[in-house]
Amino acid sequence: xxxxxxxxxxxxxxxxxxxxxxxxxxxxxxxxxxxxxxxxxxxxxxxxxxxxxxxxxxxxxxxxxxxxxxxxxxxxxxxxxxxxxxxxxxxxxxxxxxxxxxxxxxxxxxxxxxxxxxxxxxxxxxxxxxxxxxxxxxxxxxxxxxxxxxxxxxxxxxxxxxxxxxxxxxxxxxxxxxxxxxxxxxxxxxxxxxxxxxxxxxxxxxxxxxxxxxxxxxxxxxxxxxxxxxxxxxxxxxxxxxxxxxxxxxxxxxxxxxxxxxxxxxxxxxxxxxxxxxxxxxxxxxxxxxxxxxxxxxx
Amino acid sequence: xxxxxxxxxxxxxxxxxxxxxxxxxxxxxxxxxxxxxxxxxxxxxxxxxxxxxxxxxxxxxxxxxxxxxxxxxxxxxxxxxxxxxxxxxxxxxxxxxxxxxxxxxxxxxxxxxxxxxxxxxxxxxxxxxxxxxxxxxxxxxxxxxxxxxxxxxxxxxxxxxxxxxxxxxxxxxxxxxxxxxxxxxxxxxxxxxxxxxxxxxxxxxxxxxxxxxxxxxxxxxxxxxxxxxxxxxxxxxxxxxxxxxxxxxxxxxxxxxxxxxxxxxxxxxxxxxxxxxxxxxxxxxxxxxxxxxxxxxxxxxxxxxxxxxxxxxxxxxxxxxxxxxxxxxxxxxxxxxxxxxxxxxxxxxxxxxxxxxxxxxxxxxxxxxxxxxxxxxxxxxxxxxxxxxxxxxxxxxxxxxxxxxxxxxxxxxxxxxxxxxxxxxxxxxxxxxxxxxxxxxxxxxxxxxxxxxxxxxxxxxxxxxxxxxxxxxxxxxxxxxxxxxxxxxxxxxxxxxxxxxxxxxxxxxxxxxxxxxxxxxxxxxxxxxxxxxxxxxxxxxxxxxxxxxxxxxxxxxxxxxxxxxxxxxxxxxxxxxxxxxxxxxxxxxxxxxxxxxxxxxxx
Numbered sequence: 096x097x098x099x100x101x102x103x104x105x106x107x108x109x110x111x112x113x114x115x116x117x118x119x120x121x122x123x124x125x126x127x128x129x130x131x132x133x134x135x136x137x138x139x140x141x142x143x144x145x146x147x148x149x150x151x152x153x154x155x156x157x158x159x160x161x162x163x164x165x166x167x168x169x170x171x172x173x174x175x176x177x178x179x180x181x182x183x184x185x186x187x188x189x190x191x192x193x194x195x196x197x198x199x200x201x202x203x204x205x206x207x208x209x210x211x212x213x214x215x216x217x218x219x220x221x222x223x224x225x226x227x228x229x230x231x232x233x234x235x236x237x238x239x240x241x242x243x244x245x246x247x248x249x250x251x252x253x254x255x256x257x258x259x260x261x262x263x264x265x266x267x268x269x270x271x272x273x274x275x276x277x278x279x280x281x282x283x284x285x286x287x288x289x290x291x292x293x294x295x296x297x298x299x300x301x302x303x304x305x306x307x308x309x310x311x312x313x314x315x316x317x318x319x320x321x322x323x324x325x326x327x328x329x330x331x332x333x334x335x336x337x338x339x340x341x342x343x344x345x346x347x348x349x350x351x352x353x354x355x356x357x358x359x360x361x362x363x364x365x366x367x368x369x370x371x372x373x374x375x376x377x378x379x380x381x382x383x384x385x386x387x388x389x390x391x392x393x394x
Numbered sequence: 395x396x397x398x399x400x401x402x403x404x405x406x407x408x409x410x411x412x413x414x415x416x417x418x419x420x421x422x423x424x425x426x427x428x429x430x431x432x433x434x435x436x437x438x439x440x441x442x443x444x445x446x447x448x449x450x451x452x453x454x455x456x457x458x459x460x461x462x463x464x465x466x467x468x469x470x471x472x473x474x475x476x477x478x479x480x481x482x483x484x485x486x487x488x489x490x491x492x493x494x495x496x497x498x499x500x501x502x503x504x505x506x507x508x509x510x511x512x513x514x515x516x517x518x519x520x521x522x523x524x525x526x527x528x529x530x531x532x533x534x535x536x537x538x539x540x541x542x543x544x545x546x547x548x549x550x551x552x553x554x555x556x557x558x559x560x561x562x563x564x565x566x567x568x569x570x571x572x573x574x575x576x577x578x579x580x581x582x583x584x585x586x587x588x589x590x591x592x593x594x595x596x597x598x599x600x601x602x603x604x605x606x607x608x609x610x611x612x613x614x615x616x617x618x619x620x621x622x623x624x625x626x627x628x629x630x631x632x633x634x635x636x637x638x639x640x641x642x643x644x645x646x647x648x649x650x651x652x653x654x655x656x657x658x659x660x661x662x663x664x665x666x667x668x669x670x671x672x673x674x675x676x677x678x679x680x681x682x683x684x685x686x687x688x689x690x691x692x693x694x695x696x697x698x699x700x701x702x703x704x705x706x707x708x709x710x711x712x713x714x715x716x717x718x719x720x721x722x723x724x725x726x727x728x729x730x731x732x733x734x735x736x737x738x739x740x741x742x743x744x745x746x747x748x749x750x751x752x753x754x755x756x757x758x759x760x761x762x763x764x765x766x767x768x769x770x771x772x773x774x775x776x777x778x779x780x781x782x783x784x785x786x787x788x789x790x791x792x793x794x795x796x797x798x799x800x801x802x803x804x805x806x807x808x809x810x811x812x813x814x815x816x817x818x819x820x821x822x823x824x825x826x827x828x829x830x831x832x833x834x835x836x837x838x839x840x841x842x843x844x845x846x847x848x849x850x851x852x853x854x855x856x857x858x859x860x861x862x863x864x865x866x867x868x869x870x871x872x873x874x875x876x877x878x879x880x881x882x883x884x885x886x887x888x889x890x891x892x893x894x895x896x897x898x899x900x901x902x903x904x905x906x907x908x909x910x911x912x913x914x915x916x917x918x919x920x921x922x923x924x925x926x927x928x929x930x931x932x933x934x935x936x937x938x939x940x941x942x943x944x945x946x947x948x949x950x951x952x953x954x955x956x957x958x959x960x961x962x963x964x965x966x967x968x969x970x971x972x973x974x975x976x977x978x979x980x981x982x983x984x985x986x987x988x989x990x991x992x993x994x995x996x997x
Contacts, residue, residue: 098698100417103644110655111638117712117755141655143680144684144701220817229489236488236503255486255510256822257738259519261655261754262813266820280500282491288409358405365399365408 101292101366104285105138108277110223111240112142115275116149116293118265119222121375122275123215126152126179129341130297131226131278133171135287138277139224140175150224151178153214158183159343161192167298180218184210186215194345195323212248224275240279246270257284263302272319287361303337303352305333314348339364406678415493418626421502421517421550425525425537429558432467432488433527433596434503437618440603443492445493487517496622511771511785512738514541515825516549521812522626525554525617530563530593534576540771542577546584547734547787547827549807549957549963551976552624553581556590561598565608567714575994582995584774585964588982615981623980632924632955633696635659635667635718636725636801636809638754642699642711651682651701651708657754657808658801659718660695661702666719669677669710669725670799675719677705696808713756715799715809722925724752725799725809728831730763731792734803737782739816739823744788750815751796754808759817764791782824787830799973803827805958865945870904871996875935875967876988879954880977889977889985890951896989902947907934909952928959935963942971947996 098106115122124139126132139148151192154168168195172179184192187205194202217221241268250271258265267273267308278286290297307318309329318331323345325331329359336349399408411944424430437443463971490501502517518524524545528538538555541696545553555577563569571775574591592601593609594617600606601616615623636657642662665678681691681699694700702716710716717725737743742764751760767776782788797884803810804827866872876893878886890906897904909930913920920926931954938948954960964972973995975982983991
């Protein structure tokens with residue numbers, strides 16, 4: 096029996112999850128409902144079986160997530176019997192922050208970046224586990240697995256700790272925190288392969304189906320509720336689409352597709368050869384934009 | 395073969411194939427202008443790992459930042475952080491991913507600047523193979539030597555020199571052979587078992603992924619083929635079982651599971667084990683796994699993450715090591731250690747200071763009792779010092795507050811590696827490789843030569859009236875021992891006798907010491923336990939030492955499955971007149987290449 100690359104990636108991720116649970120006072124798992132979170136949650140269940148993961152799940156809800164995502168989240172949590180905490184930036188809600196009127200930058204900053212900081216601070220979480228991968232984006236290629244953040248949740252690329260073997264330095268000073276990425280070494284294909292191998296349920300939005308679509312700024316946006324007001328000349332057309340990444344619905348571009356099964360989705364990915372973050376508005380602002388977001392505390 | 399998916403092909407078949415891929419982690423290192431980024435860009439590009447939008451972005455950037463006159467500059471593929479793009483240099487280890495139809499690869503791309511020795515060590519700690527870039531015009535440099543030394547220090551046995559920019563030296567074989575022999579010599583000197591040199595042009599892609607026409611004289615494999623074929627040993631069947639306990643899972647009174655990642659060897663339900671450092675004995679009851687996941691495992695191996703339960707209610711918690719049972723195969727326990735260190739902190743190490751030491755899952759305060767020496771990486775000379783500065787490599791003695799279960803790093807990386815943490819700043823100050831520990835009497839079970847002090851003095855040649863120089867003059871050779879090792883059937887004996895004949899025909903004085911031959915006489919009293927194999931190798935090495943002192947070339951053909959024992963052989967014979975070749979490795983040099991290497995060294 097030779098271990099395969101996926102066996103080794105799984106073992107590494109479980110090692111990281113256990114190390115986090117053993118080393119921190121109040122870890123939390125950032126659950127964002129997407130495919131990476133699905134794998135992460137499965138690994139957390141496996142790492143501590145037959146016990147439940149010794150940390151809660153946290154979902155930062157921007158109030159603009161697809162309705163199907165929320166339904167999937169609630170069903171998954173009920174089935175697994177894990178502790179989920181949902182945080183919404185109420186201040187942002189009072190100000191009526193919306194990606195449609197305030198733009199993606201302000202919306203993401205208030206409802207995601209600031210909301211995350213609020214949730215981590217109020218929960219006094221010293222470690223936040225996330226599903227980011229190094230192959231997602233250029234600037235992530237140099238990320239550590241345990242990423243050190245200062246008191247202001249800021250990331251200093253010059254001041255990160257070297258990571259040798261599997262000996263992680265988890266020491267913190269008061270008020271400092273760590274972000275942990277157990278899937279760092281996974282590729283997009285690895286994530287799909289793992290979902291396929293273990294037959295894990297994912298949000299149906301990943302599969303093609305006729306959906307109400309508006310074309311705006313060259314992107315196909317699904318009109319998920321009435322808050323999405325049409326501009327002059329725009330109309331809702333039913334198109335068979337699916338999503339490669341999931342987030343706030345007005346910021347997530349759909350792709351036209353016939354892929355309505357997991358195998359077809361993977362087939363499409365293999366043939367498409369365009370990388371997955373292209374569908375996200377946030378990266379298009381400028382080159383190196385993710386790096387700046389991270390310095391400000393974006394996850 | 396690239397891992398490509400053809401339209402209309404079967405996805406499940408593709409996934410099934412991809413699912414069986416092995417994993418190889420390798421690092422790339424080289425000086426700033428050796429073309430390392432271009433080589434990686436080439437590997438990613440030619441294996442179809444670059445997506446259309448990445449390529450488009452690189453095309454745009456090539457026009458602004460590119461160094462190829464606006465043409466596609468593959469080096470930009472791997473440029474990450476903004477600051478680096480501006481400075482045009484790489485400052486941190488970056489990880490890249492690609493796969494072929496045989497393997498999945500993780501590249502640790504290590505910066506080449508001298509001040510970033512720590513990054514190279516960091517990358518090397520995760521890797522099984524290292525590629526060092528050499529510019530064919532400048533040949534082996536200080537950087538190359540430094541990289542080979544760090545690779546050997548971190549225990550990487552496969553080191554590949556990509557002799558790059560061969561197109562700029564008109565693909566001259568003479569130039570390549572010159573660099574190859576200098577590189578192989580140095581690798582042998584620092585104890586790397588299987589060094590290989592490949593002539594390449596990352597710019598044109600020749601000998602990176604596919605063979606070209608310009609180096610018809612090169613009979614070896616292109617880089618990618620080497621990466622696909624090199625042996626990856628995640629769990630050698632002879633390696634002893636070790637599992638540092640990470641976490642105790644106790645959902646109810648009926649279940650007490652010990653979770654951890656297997657650092658070495660294999661474990662089965664029913665195995666007798668010892669909890670270290672306490673030394674308590676028990677048996678493994680279950681390797682527990684949920685039924686949805688396939689139920690309990692009957693066997694698990696490194697580097698799997700598992701949960702095991704024991705037959706008895708033994709005291710066991712995070713920081714302990716579960717070790718296999720039985721004499722010399724168990725972990726050692728000590729509080730005083732001798733360690734090789736790579737210093738990684740801006741603040742220098744000073745003798746007398748207390749740090750936190752993390753070994754496996756145990757973290758304990760530890761005091762540096764003595765700084766032995768600092769190694770000049772360029773000359774390999776050691777100099778006495780009482781401090782180590784950023785990027786220094788040295789040897790220290792350290793004493794921990796609690797006893798630690800450990801193995802020498804050369805034997806088992808997972809239980810022989812440590813990090814030192816500064817207690818004030820929490821910085822990771824050093825990476826350490828345990829050489830030996832001052833094992834207490836109760837645990838000093840391994841009394842054979844592996845744990846004995848290294849021989850410091852070579853035995854005097856005696857009262858001989860014939861000088862070393864006279865012997866060299868007579869035989870027209872410098873003495874050298876070549877250890878050909880590997881499992882039976884790996885062809886080591888055949889190769890040994892072919893090499894002997896080759897050397898004989900060139901007029902050299904050469905002797906073969908074959909393991910089987912020794913067992914027929916000199917080692918008739920020995921069986922095949924670890925100690926006895928080790929003892930057989932010791933006798934062979936002692937015999938070789940005597941023959942070397944008489945000016946002979948000695949070829950040892952031995953199974954020698956234990957790295958630690960091979961290192962002891964090297965120490966005993968003297969690393970400067972010793973080289974070893976792993977015959978089980980498909981990439982190990984064939985007889986012709988071996989003959990060339992040996993002739994160059996003794997000539």
